[in-house]
Amino acid sequence: MALTLCKRIMVLGLTIVSLVLLTQNVSHAEYGDVVMNKYSDDSGIRPVVFPHWFHRIRFRCKVCHADLGFKFKAGGNDINMLKIIDGEYCGACHNGDIAWSVENCDLCHSAKPKTPTQVHESTLQKLIRPAGAPK
Amino acid sequence: MWFAMDIKKTRRVSKSVGIALLTGMFGVQLAHAGKWLPLNKDGLHDRRSPGLELLQSPQDALGSLPTDTAGNKVNWSRAMDERLIKPRGALAGDKKVQILDLNIVMTDTAGHPNVLFPHKVHTQWLDCANCHESLFKSKTGATPVTMGSILRGEHCGVCHGAVAFPLTECRRCHLLPQEG
Numbered sequence: 001m002a003l004t005l006c007k008r009i010m011v012l013g014l015t016i017v018s019l020v021l022l023t024q025n026v027s028h029a030e031y032g033d034v035v036m037n038k039y040s041d042d043s044g045i046r047p048v049v050f051p052h053w054f055h056r057i058r059f060r061c062k063v064c065h066a067d068l069g070f071k072f073k074a075g076g077n078d079i080n081m082l083k084i085i086d087g088e089y090c091g092a093c094h095n096g097d098i099a100w101s102v103e104n105c106d107l108c109h110s111a112k113p114k115t116p117t118q119v120h121e122s123t124l125q126k127l128i129r130p131a132g133a134p135k
Numbered sequence: 136m137w138f139a140m141d142i143k144k145t146r147r148v149s150k151s152v153g154i155a156l157l158t159g160m161f162g163v164q165l166a167h168a169g170k171w172l173p174l175n176k177d178g179l180h181d182r183r184s185p186g187l188e189l190l191q192s193p194q195d196a197l198g199s200l201p202t203d204t205a206g207n208k209v210n211w212s213r214a215m216d217e218r219l220i221k222p223r224g225a226l227a228g229d230k231k232v233q234i235l236d237l238n239i240v241m242t243d244t245a246g247h248p249n250v251l252f253p254h255k256v257h258t259q260w261l262d263c264a265n266c267h268e269s270l271f272k273s274k275t276g277a278t279p280v281t282m283g284s285i286l287r288g289e290h291c292g293v294c295h296g297a298v299a300f301p302l303t304e305c306r307r308c309h310l311l312p313q314e315g
Contacts, residue, residue: 028172028177028178028179029172029174029177029178029179029180030171030177030193030207031205031206031207031298031301032206032207032297032298033179035179046181046184049179049180051193052298053193053196053197053207053209054191054196056211056220056222056260056298057196057220057222058220058222058223059222059223059226060222060223060224060232060259060260060261061260061261061265061294061298062224062232062260062261062262062265063223063224063225063226065261065262065265066261066262066264066265067225067226067262068226072265072293072294072297073288092226093226098226104186105186106184106185106186107186107189107190108186109184109186110174110180110181110184110186110187110190111179111180111181111184112179112180112181113181115179119297119298120179121301122288122296122297123286123288123292123296123297123301123302124287124288124296124297127286
């Protein structure tokens with residue numbers, strides 16, 4: 001009896017351990033999620049997560065990358081809250097008219113503190129020594 | 136003691152352990168197959184952030200769109216063609232989107248199948264000025280595109296490997312057999 005119980009406990013324990021180990025590396029955010037942290041950490045607020053998947057359902061790439069002037073590079077646009085409030089960059093939509101207004105800080109500033117500026121899941125992020133990639 | 140078991144018992148235990156491990160692996164695979172993680176579990180968002188519960192979840196937005204095997208697991212072009220999504224071409228008004236239906240074949244591919252570049256699907260999303268003349272010269276063959284430059288995030292790599300389908304999808308571009 002004692003032996004069977006021991007075996008059962010061992011099998012259960014191993015199942016739990018294998019589940020924990022296997023689930024550790026599968027957690028990832030969406031492909032193309034951009035983290036912006038040029039000023040956030042220094043300003044004591046969470047970095048921004050910009051989800052491409054959400055925005056491309058509603059707008060074609062050209063609207064932001066041609067009409068609004070967003071450069072195709074994470075960290076390549078000098079965006080700050082003053083410019084946004086003045087209607088530049090995110091502020092072209094996030095003005096309470098097309099999309100929620102800038103007072104809703106937490107909706108954009110929602111990343112884990114100290115997350116570096118990046119395009120999540122991008123090839124550049126995966127290269128061991130990405131050439132020209134932001135640090 | 137359990138380690139004093141005979142061989143038969145040891146085999147039985149090994150079998151049980153194997154089943155347990157496989158069940159665990161299968162369970163994990165099943166739990167994550169074709170699903171999008173909620174924002175509070177994606178490892179990027181701060182789960183303590185008060186905004187998370189107000190934001191749309193990827194599962195809610197992407198779950199009903201045509202599936203793909205890479206990137207966001209969404210076939211974005213098909214989603215637009217089938218009008219399951221209707222992304223606007225301008226912030227305001229109904230500005231006409233300029234579509235160019237012109238295929239470019241790239242043949243300098245170091246023995247790999249030739250590359251087919253369809254302008255049509257690209258102009259459905261992008262403006263001519265997004266690529267020309269900065270990333271690509273308009274003249275065919277005038278821009279030295281290599282897989283090296285693409286991997287460094289230049290040329291096609293500005294989007295492919297960041298938001299458009301990733302660079303592991305070789306055959307989506309290298310799809311034409313070489314002549315001769």
